[in-house]
Amino acid sequence: MSNVAENSENLLTDWHQQAITLQKNINQTILGQEHIIDLMVVAIFCRGHILLEGDVGVGKTTLLRATAESLGGNFERIEGTIDLMPHDLVYYTHIANDGKPAVSEGPLLKHGENLSIFFFNEINRARPQVHSLLLRVMAERSVSAFNKTFFFPHLQVFADRNRIEKDETFELPAAARDRFMMELHIKQPTAEAQLKELMFNTRYYDADKLIDSADKAVLPFHQLNDIAVAIQSQIHSSDTIQDYGFHLCQALRRPQDYGIQISDIDTEKLVLGGMGPRGISYLARSARAHAWLNQRNSVIPEDFHAVIRAISKHRIFINPVYNYNGEAIIEELISGVLNTIPSP
Amino acid sequence: MAIHKRLKQKVCMPMFMAVLLAVFCNTALYADQVRTxxxxxxxxxxxxxxxxxxxxxxxxxxxxxxxxxxxxxxxxxxxxxxxxxxxxxxxxxxxxxxxxxxxxxxxxxxxxxxxxxxxxxxxxxxxxxxxxxxxxxxxxxxxxxxxxSPLKEIAPRGVAKDSNQNAFMKADLPPSTIPTKDLQQQIWVLAITLLILAILWLSLKGYLFILTRSPFQQAYHQVKKLRKHHNDESAFNHALQAVHRAFNRLAGHALFAHQTDQFIDKHNEFSGYQDQIDSFYQLSTEALYSEQKVASEKDFDQLLKLCKQLAGAEKLALKKS
Structure with a gap:
């Protein structure tokens, strides 16, 4: 084994411990969201952006804040509102101490290259102009302003939206949703003990105090890009698992070719598009990161099973005639694909 | 009087001749003209x-x-x-x-x-x-x-004994067919012979009862054949695939390592073989996904043993039910 490979393996082992620490730290703050936190950690080690969606008051914002605080680095937050414009993210104007008008850098530019997390709360309340700016920030990790380009190499965008309220909201365009590596649906915990804990334990009454109580910056955020590269290069994916991953993606696009049946649905006309090159690449990357987090050196089908819903659900676009029950149909489609495609 | 008669003859003759000539010439001229x-x-x-x-x-x-x-x-x-x-x-x-x-x-x-x-x-x-x-x-x-003429009669009288008014037209004669009875017999004999030969061939090849066999019995036969090529790197992968197919067929869907507990819950007859099934999935992971396994004859034997055990358990469960 070469020294480089050995160093890389040691690096992965060291980092695995830190990833577990991060996971534990978030789990201590947020109750009953272990699966979502697992997936968020996968996304963090793939350097993918995350969109959280869920009912009102289930802890989306708290979870994202806790994750951002645990990750460390410079953190910025903005609230999505109907009058928010792209320039509000880049600069703001004010009267300076000397009484003259001044222009200062906005939340995106304030920390320069050290910006680690950009947290966009209630993203669907912002206008499409703002979504458009985010497209570039998420895809290229850069933005142009004041006649120059600013780069954010460590940037990860966390966003959330509530799924109940639709008034004065703007649906995220497909291109923007595709740039989020994962779209996670948060539900409230169902276990009685957890609900009682959330109900009666005073620790959970004050979200600010709760987040302050957890450890901060448990990871050196500026090394995350390197470790993400190391994970992708060190975790093995055999020909058999590559075949499996390929057929999973194909079956999601063309279920009729794999004999996947969904009751009362014409699968031939069901899927209009989805799981393009970015989506399939995210699936493979997250499967590798999941394998690493589970202390394996190679990807197995279970890694795909663990991440496929978070990666593919928001990337599958179905025929509008089925939109009345779209979410359930997509869920059924993914289950059908997982039950049908064998490996080996 | 005689002089007058002679004079008359002298004058009239040439005139008559001239008229005759004129008539003749005119007729000849008319005869030349063709009428459309x-x-x-x-x-x-x-x-x-x-x-x-x-x-x-x-x-x-x-x-x-x-x-x-x-x-x-x-x-x-x-x-x-x-x-x-x-x-x-x-x-x-x-x-x-x-x-x-x-x-x-x-x-x-x-x-x-x-x-x-x-x-x-x-x-x-x-x-x-x-x-x-x-x-x-x-x-x-x-x-x-x-x-x-009209094609049919206005007041039909019927044809032969048939007095029905609608039946006054004669029916077409039925076409005479070529006798095919001999040919039919030959085809039957040929078909039966082919069927017997096909059944004979299937039974010789061991495919005759393939569909009635349990999935693990089928996998057993496939692994046994592949064992002969144990030196071939892909043989072991194919053998693992055969056993996976048996599990998938019995489960009714693609079965993966993390679903074996549910599988055994559903198929109680295999509850005594949980460890062997888990070992098989571990072996499969090592060989197919980690690619760290170099298969030996012993590994084939392990697969054969598992197939035999599971087929036996299935047979026993069927007898009990």
Whole structure:
């Protein structure tokens, strides 16, 4: 084994411990969201952006804040509102101490290259102009302003939206949703003990105090890009698992070719598009990161099973005639694909 | 008197001769001039014509030699009347001399008149033109009168003993068929022979009861065959695939390592083999996904043993049920 490979393996082992620490730290703050936190950690080690969606008051914002605080680095937050414009993210104007008008850098530019997390709360309340700016920030990790380009190499965008309220909201365009590596649906915990804990334990009454109580910056955020590269290069994916991953993606696009049946649905006309090159690449990357987090050196089908819903659900676009029950149909489609495609 | 008679004879004779000559010359001059007209015609029978019949008329016409037929003057094909169709009209120059030319004209009609009793009808007159450089002459083919007959009787009397009014038309004769009884027998004999041979071949190859075998029995036979090629790297992967297929078939869906608990819950007959099943999935992961396993004959034996055990357990469960 070469020294480089050995160093890389040691690096992965060291980092695995830190990833577990991060996971534990978030789990201590947020109750009953272990699966979502697992997936968020996968996304963090793939350097993918995350969109959280869920009912009102289930802890989306708290979870994202806790994750951002645990990750460390410079953190910025903005609230999505109907009058928010792209320039509000880049600069703001004010009267300076000397009484003259001044222009200062906005939340995106304030920390320069050290910006680690950009947290966009209630993203669907912002206008499409703002979504458009985010497209570039998420895809290229850069933005142009004041006649120059600013780069954010460590940037990860966390966003959330509530799924109940639709008034004065703007649906995220497909291109923007595709740039989020994962779209996670948060539900409230169902276990009685957890609900009682959330109900009666005073620790959970004050979200600010709760987040302050957890450890901060448990990871050196500026090394995350390197470790993400190391994970992708060190975790093995055999020909058999590559075949499996390929057929999973194909079956999601063309279920009729794999004999996947969904009751009362014409699968031939069901899927209009989805799981393009970015989506399939995210699936493979997250499967590798999941394998690493589970202390394996190679990807197995279970890694795909663990991440496929978070990666593919928001990337599958179905025929509008089925939109009345779209979410359930997509869920059924993914289950059908997982039950049908064998490996080996 | 005699002198007068003689004088009369002297004067009258030359006059008579001159008149005769004049008449002769005039007749000869008239005989040289050819008249345009129909010389000969063939029109077929003009009775007993039924709806849909094709009527063909041939005319031989003559014209002075300097005239020639104008092809565009022939009537165009198409409907002449609501019941009469001109299918074709053509011509042919059949003889030519210094004095005259003879053309043969051919008209083909088809009648669609459907009379209920015998009806007299006529084709319309047709005109054909002939011209020289500066003169034109027209020839009219006269109308042709004929009678059309109905296809069936107006007051049906029935056919033979059948007095039914609707049955006065005779049924078509059934076509005579070629006897195929011998051929049928030969085909049956051939088919049965082929079937017997196919069954014999399937039983010799061991495929005869393949569908009735349990999935693990099938996997056992496949692994046994692959064991012979244990030196081939892909043989072990194929053997693992065969066992995976057996699990998938029994589970009714693709079965993965993390689902084995549910599988055993559903198939209690395998509960005693949980460890062996888990070991198989671990072996499969090492070989197919980690690619760290170099298979040996022992690994094939392990697969064969598992297949045998699971097939046995399945058989036992079937007997009990």
């Amino acid at each position: 007209g129909i010389v000969q015609q063939s029109l077929g029978r003009d009775f007993g014509i039924l709806v849909g019949d094709v009527i063909e008329h041939y005319y031989i016409v003559q014209v002075p030699a300097e005239f020639s037929l104008t092809p565009a003057s022939l009537p165009p094909d198409g409907e002449l009347d609501y019941w009469l169709l001109l299918l074709d009209s053509d011509y042919e120059l059949i003889s030519e001399s210094a004095e005259l030319r003879q053309y043969r004209l051919h008209f083909t009609f088809q009648t669609f008149y459907a009379p209920l009793d015998v009806r007299a009808l006529a084709t319309p007159p047709l005109t054909v033109s002939f011209n020289t450089g500066d003169k034109t002459e027209q020839l009219t083919i006269p109308a042709w009168n004929f009678t059309m």
